[in-house]
Amino acid sequence: xxxxxxxxxxxxxxxxxxxxxxPLKKDFITGNPEVTSINAMTFGPEGILFLGDSKSAQxxxxxxxxxxxxxxxxxxxxxxxxxxxxxxxxxxxxxxxxDLAVNPENQNIYLSVHHSSGNPLLFRVNGDKxxxxxxETVSYSKSLLTEAVSEEAKDRRxxxxxxxxxxxxxxxxxxxxxxxLSNQEFASTFRTISFPFSDxxxxxxxxxxxxxxxxxxxxxxxxSFVASEVNGVPHLIAGYTCTPLxxxxxxxxxxxxxxxxxxxxxxxxxxTPVDMIEVQKDGSxxxxxANSNRPxxxxxxxxxxxxxxxLTEPVTEKAGVAGVHYVNLPMVNVQxxxxxxxxxxxxxxxxxxxxxLKLGSNWWx
Amino acid sequence: xxxxxxxxxxxxxxxxxxxxPSFSQTxxxxxxxxxxxxxxxxxxxxxxxxxxxxxxxxxxxTSATAIYGIINSTEKYYTITPLVPLDVNTxxxxxxxxxxxxxxxxxxxxxxxxxxxxxxxxxxSELPENxxxxxxxxSKPINDTQVYNHIHVVNAAGDTLKRTILPLENVLIDSxxxxxxxxxxxxxxxxxxxxxxxxxxxxxxxxxxSLIVANTLKDRNGIPINAEYRKVFKxxxxxxxxxxxxxxxxxxxxxxxxxxxxxxxxxxxxxxxxLDRFTLFDTDGNQLQGVWSLTNSETQLNFVPAQKWLKxxxxxxxxxxxxxxxxxxxxxxxxxxxxPELKQKEAPSYHLEFQVE
Numbered sequence: 001x002x003x004x005x006x007x008x009x010x011x012x013x014x015x016x017x018x019x020x021x022x023p024l025k026k027d028f029i030t031g032n033p034e035v036t037s038i039n040a041m042t043f044g045p046e047g048i049l050f051l052g053d054s055k056s057a058q059x060x061x062x063x064x065x066x067x068x069x070x071x072x073x074x075x076x077x078x079x080x081x082x083x084x085x086x087x088x089x090x091x092x093x094x095x096x097x098x099d100l101a102v103n104p105e106n107q108n109i110y111l112s113v114h115h116s117s118g119n120p121l122l123f124r125v126n127g128d129k130x131x132x133x134x135x136e137t138v139s140y141s142k143s144l145l146t147e148a149v150s151e152e153a154k155d156r157r158x159x160x161x162x163x164x165x166x167x168x169x170x171x172x173x174x175x176x177x178x179x180x181l182s183n184q185e186f187a188s189t190f191r192t193i194s195f196p197f198s199d200x201x202x203x204x205x206x207x208x209x210x211x212x213x214x215x216x217x218x219x220x221x222x223x224s225f226v227a228s229e230v231n232g233v234p235h236l237i238a239g240y241t242c243t244p245l246x247x248x249x250x251x252x253x254x255x256x257x258x259x260x261x262x263x264x265x266x267x268x269x270x271x272t273p274v275d276m277i278e279v280q281k282d283g284s285x286x287x288x289x290a291n292s293n294r295p296x297x298x299x300x301x302x303x304x305x306x307x308x309x310x311l312t313e314p315v316t317e318k319a320g321v322a323g324v325h326y327v328n329l330p331m332v333n334v335q336x337x338x339x340x341x342x343x344x345x346x347x348x349x350x351x352x353x354x355x356x357l358k359l360g361s362n363w364w365x
Numbered sequence: 366x367x368x369x370x371x372x373x374x375x376x377x378x379x380x381x382x383x384x385x386p387s388f389s390q391t392x393x394x395x396x397x398x399x400x401x402x403x404x405x406x407x408x409x410x411x412x413x414x415x416x417x418x419x420x421x422x423x424x425x426x427t428s429a430t431a432i433y434g435i436i437n438s439t440e441k442y443y444t445i446t447p448l449v450p451l452d453v454n455t456x457x458x459x460x461x462x463x464x465x466x467x468x469x470x471x472x473x474x475x476x477x478x479x480x481x482x483x484x485x486x487x488x489x490s491e492l493p494e495n496x497x498x499x500x501x502x503x504s505k506p507i508n509d510t511q512v513y514n515h516i517h518v519v520n521a522a523g524d525t526l527k528r529t530i531l532p533l534e535n536v537l538i539d540s541x542x543x544x545x546x547x548x549x550x551x552x553x554x555x556x557x558x559x560x561x562x563x564x565x566x567x568x569x570x571x572x573x574x575s576l577i578v579a580n581t582l583k584d585r586n587g588i589p590i591n592a593e594y595r596k597v598f599k600x601x602x603x604x605x606x607x608x609x610x611x612x613x614x615x616x617x618x619x620x621x622x623x624x625x626x627x628x629x630x631x632x633x634x635x636x637x638x639x640l641d642r643f644t645l646f647d648t649d650g651n652q653l654q655g656v657w658s659l660t661n662s663e664t665q666l667n668f669v670p671a672q673k674w675l676k677x678x679x680x681x682x683x684x685x686x687x688x689x690x691x692x693x694x695x696x697x698x699x700x701x702x703x704x705p706e707l708k709q710k711e712a713p714s715y716h717l718e719f720q721v722e
Contacts, residue, residue, distance in 0.1 A: 039535040086430035096510040115449045116508035165535040
């Protein structure tokens with residue numbers, strides 16, 4: 001008798017499972033992806049949110065397309081860190097907001113938070129409130145971060161030492177692009193991973209010619225980046241610590257190859273780009289760069305595309321700038337940044353100490 | 366009535382304390398741990414209990430943010446499970462059916478149970494001025510959310526130096542939460558980069574410094590480290606020479622023994638980039654199983670075989686990415702001058718061979 005009841009149940013489950021399946025989500029399963037940290041986030045299409053999990057050395061895609069659309073049209077949350085700490089029952093020095101990502105399909109905003117207990121947390125913004133997103137039962141797919149050089153023949157005990165912290169992630173043209181830094185070498189490995197995930201991960205070795213760095217080669221890790229077209233050609237626009245802006249044609253980033261990028265701007269030493277996005281207004285494209293020690297910068301793509309040179313001479317003036325023209329916007333201490341609709345959303349430590357989650361006006365574009 | 370007023374929690378050495386409210390007429394009937402709060406239901410009510418951080422007064426209730434928790438309901442009890450464990454030494458407020466009650470999880474840790482630094486790499490007391498990394502091994506998982514606020518470098522005069530450790534948005538810590546990697550700011554240690562040009566290297570040869578882990582660092586339960594940790598070291602001239610296997614000497618073990626294979630490196634190697642990057646093969650190409658370790662201030666590499674040595678030839682393969690303390694690997698220097706010759710070189714194979722008799 002049990003079988004008679006079981007069969008319709010299985011059929012019903014199959015219908016439910018396949019009802020939401022698209023080619024991109026064909027490998028998704030429902031369960032707990034066992035995320036142990038969220039270092040970076042980015043959205044793909046169809047409400048797929050990618051999580052960079054350094055502690056478990058994995059990239060996780062979760063389906064959040066079923067989340068209802070929130071009304072964030074008048075978004076402004078003051079004392080965001082205090083709100084999160086209060087919700088968790090902890091203190092602000094026990095938490096760290098690790099990233100912010102906006103679903104381009106419905107403009108829902110997500111925040112990832114790391115707590116001192118080691119628990120990673122994901123929140124969805126809903127007006128002036130935050131809703132925790134449970135990762136215990138979600139529709140997901142994931143891929144382990146493999147080594148650039150095969151380590152199969154290595155001593156397994158020693159492998160535990162290796163960590164790789166995801167610095168930035170972006171999705172484009174069916175691929176997830178990931179930059180980061182290892183605890184073993186100061187390398188410039190840049191990963192491109194096909195999605196839906198397969199076992200194959202491509203690693204490109206990228207080199208820059210630092211304008212303030214005339215004599216020695218630099219294999220620094222990319223801190224923040226955007227994938228976009230420059231003069232009609234797909235490019236990686238990469239930001240490095242202190243703070244060259246470098247272009248790499250996408251077709252030059254190939255497995256096992258080493259390519260030197262073209263430095264198009266020096267945005268000042270003593271600074272790190274913390275987030276970088278592309279926004280559009282009235283048919284023009286703009287690059288917005290949030291910085292650790294400089295205001296929010298705006299680079300017009302028209303200027304970027306018109307700049308054909310490559311900075312090869314050191315910038316001698318301390319904290320001096322060179323290359324593509326840019327504008328400092330009147331927004332300092334921007335800690336997180338993402339595109340929302342035609343504008344942008346940011347987390348900013350304001351001059352009075354308030355940590356605010358708010359919309360950025362595209363009047364400035 | 367509250368049955369459980371004090372419960373010893375052996376695993377973190379804590380005492381759970383119920384605090385007598387000064388004005389409440391009726392105490393709530395509840396129990397608590399760091400992970401859950403269980404409240405006896407009032408059968409006549411459909412409202413659920415709320416939990417707050419801090420000692421919240423009745424007047425403050427409307428403006429306070431309740432702790433988010435998963436609430437399970439049974440016939441007699443509500444169980445609240447917050448998203449993260451409750452902090453120790455912190456007052457919490459429970460509000461249910463117009464009653465307020467307070468509780469606290471206070472520490473009574475024994476000295477031996479406190480967080481401490483177990484080891485630090487490099488372990489030597491003399492280090493090159495272009496040192497690139499530290500690895501700190503803690504006795505238990507640390508609170509890694511604001512870790513750079515608790516670690517700094519001072520000079521011999523006791524002045525704290527600025528821009529010595531590279532603050533990463535995502536801390537490099539292992540999956541156990543106990544091994545922390547710190548990068549000495551590479552932009553200052555690499556010649557010719559902007560920070561190096563503007564500020565110079567982080568250290569100067571011939572001077573004494575201390576790497577300090579402040580006593581404000583806490584473990585994951587919010588309990589501070591046992592004491593400030595201080596690693597005193599003197600810097601010597603910069604290391605701008607690649608590690609070379611030609612300078613290494615092997616102490617060959619005897620056949621039919623499980624003697625330790627010892628490789629005297631003649632210089633200090635980087636702890637994190639070394640241990641998992643040696644492999645040992647016999648003449649048939651079979652990989653030997655065993656355990657690698659670094660000793661003598663990371664100047665000696667050891668291999669303890671799982672099986673007894675057999676007579677015959679062996680080959681130690683070294684990964685080109687093995688680094689010394691200054692980030693120079695077997696292939697190239699950390700701040701290599703750009704030369705045409707460098708580009709044309711093919712990566713050689715790095716190996717040592719020996720014969721067991």
